[in-house]
Amino acid sequence: MKCLDHHNWLVSITHSRLAFIIGAGAVAWFALLAASRARSDSYWWPYQKALAAFSLKIEVTDYKREAGGEVREVDTQAKRSDGTTVVIATLYLPQGPPHTLRVIRLPDGGWIKLVDALSAKSTCRPKLLAKASARKTLSSAPKPDDCVRPLDKLLGQTELFGQRAEIVKTWDLGSGGEKWVVPGLGCMVLQWQRAELRPNGSRTIQEEGKPVSLILGEPEARLFDMGASYNEVKPSELLRLEMRAAGRPWSPLMPKETRDDYEYDEACVR
Numbered sequence: 606m607k608c609l610d611h612h613n614w615l616v617s618i619t620h621s622r623l624a625f626i627i628g629a630g631a632v633a634w635f636a637l638l639a640a641s642r643a644r645s646d647s648y649w650w651p652y653q654k655a656l657a658a659f660s661l662k663i664e665v666t667d668y669k670r671e672a673g674g675e676v677r678e679v680d681t682q683a684k685r686s687d688g689t690t691v692v693i694a695t696l697y698l699p700q701g702p703p704h705t706l707r708v709i710r711l712p713d714g715g716w717i718k719l720v721d722a723l724s725a726k727s728t729c730r731p732k733l734l735a736k737a738s739a740r741k742t743l744s745s746a747p748k749p750d751d752c753v754r755p756l757d758k759l760l761g762q763t764e765l766f767g768q769r770a771e772i773v774k775t776w777d778l779g780s781g782g783e784k785w786v787v788p789g790l791g792c793m794v795l796q797w798q799r800a801e802l803r804p805n806g807s808r809t810i811q812e813e814g815k816p817v818s819l820i821l822g823e824p825e826a827r828l829f830d831m832g833a834s835y836n837e838v839k840p841s842e843l844l845r846l847e848m849r850a851a852g853r854p855w856s857p858l859m860p861k862e863t864r865d866d867y868e869y870d871e872a873c874v875r
Contacts, residue, residue, distance in 0.1 A: 657790060658686040660824040662817040669811050675699075680814075683824035688712035691828050706847060709829060715873075718840065719832050720847055726835040727843045727865075729873035752792035765795045766819040781808035795819065840865035 665678035681693040689712060695705045709717040715730040753759045758774040760783065770785045778784065781800035787793045799812040838846070841863070 657821055658684055658823045659790065659793075660818070660820045660822075660828075661793070661795070662819075663796075663814045664817050665812065665814045667812050674813070677812075679817075681828065683828050685823060685829065689829060691824075693828065704847070704850065709831065717831055718843055719835065720843060720850070721832070723846050723850055724832070724835045725838055725843055725846050726832045727838060727840045727869060728831075729869060732872055732874055752786040752788050765816060768795070768819070770795055779811070781810075839869050 660681070660683040663680045663682065664676060665680065666674040667677040668674045675697075677697055679695045679697075682691070684690045690710045691707065693705065693707045695703050697703050705721065707719045707721060709719070711717075711730070713731065715728070717726055717728045719726040752771055753773055754775075756776055760772040760774055763770050763772060763785065765785060765787070768787045768789060770787050773784050773786055775782050775784055778797060778799045779801050781798075781802040783798045783800065784794050785796035787795055794814075795816050797814045798808075798810050800808045800810045802808060
C-alpha cells in the first residue's frame with residue numbers, strides 16, 4: 606500500500622470507527638498525527654536515492670476550514686551523505702500547544718521514532734541483514750532524470766530554490782493533485798498540493814505543502830540525535846504517550862499499531 610493511500614485509509618478508519626470512542630477532538634488529532642506519520646514513510650523519502658546531503662523545511666497549510674488556510678504542520682526533512690534521513694514534524698491544532706515527533710531512518714533499514722518532549726522512543730534494527738543490505742543498495746541507486754511515474758502527467762517545469770523542478774499531476778494527491786519534483790536531487794518532492802477537480806475544470810486545493818528553505822550540504826548533527834537516554838517503548842505505547850501529552854486520551858489499538866508492535870517484537874534488534 607502506498608504511503609498516501611495508507612494515510613487516507615488511516616484517516617477514514619479513524620473517523621468512521623473511533624469518533625464515538627474518543628471524541629471529535631481526539632479524532633482530529635489522530636488524523637493529523639496519521640498524516641504526519643505517513644510522510645515519514647519511504648514513499649516520502651525518494652531523497653535517499655539522491656547523492657547530495659540536504660536540509661529542507663516545508664510548511665503544510667490546510668484550506669478545508671478557512672479560505673485563507675491554516676498552518677497545520679511544519680516539517681523539517683534532512684539527509685546525511687551516509688544515507689541516514691530524518692523527518693521532524695511539528696503539528697498544530699486550533700487548541701493546545703504544538704506537538705513534535707521525529708523519525709530517523711538508517712541506511713541498513715532500521716528506524717527510530719522519538720518523542721523528544723517525553724524522552725521516549727521506539728527503535729528497530731532489522732534482524733534480516735540480507736534484506737537490509739538490499740534496501741541499502743536500492744536506496745543508494747540514483748534515480749533517472751525523468752521523475753514522472755506511469756500514471757502521472759508532466760505539466761511543465763519551473764525553478765525552486767535554484768533547482769530545476771518538474772510540475773507533475775499525480776492521482777496520489779486527489780483528482781487535481783500536483784507535485785513539484787527535482788530530478789537533480791533524486792526526484793525530491795519540494796512542493797505539493799492535494800486538490801480535487803471541479804466539473805468546470807478548475808481545482809479546489811484542500812492542502813498544500815510549500816518549501817520554506819532548502820540547504821544543500823551536511824545537516825545539523827542535532828537533528829539525528831538518537832536519544833541514548835530515552836525510555837524504549839513499543840510503537841503503540843509511543844503513540845499513546847503522544848496522545849496523552851496532547852491531552853487526547855486513547856486506548857484501542859489500530860491495525861497498523863498492531864503490525865508495528867509485531868514487527869518491533871519479531872523483526873527488530875534493539
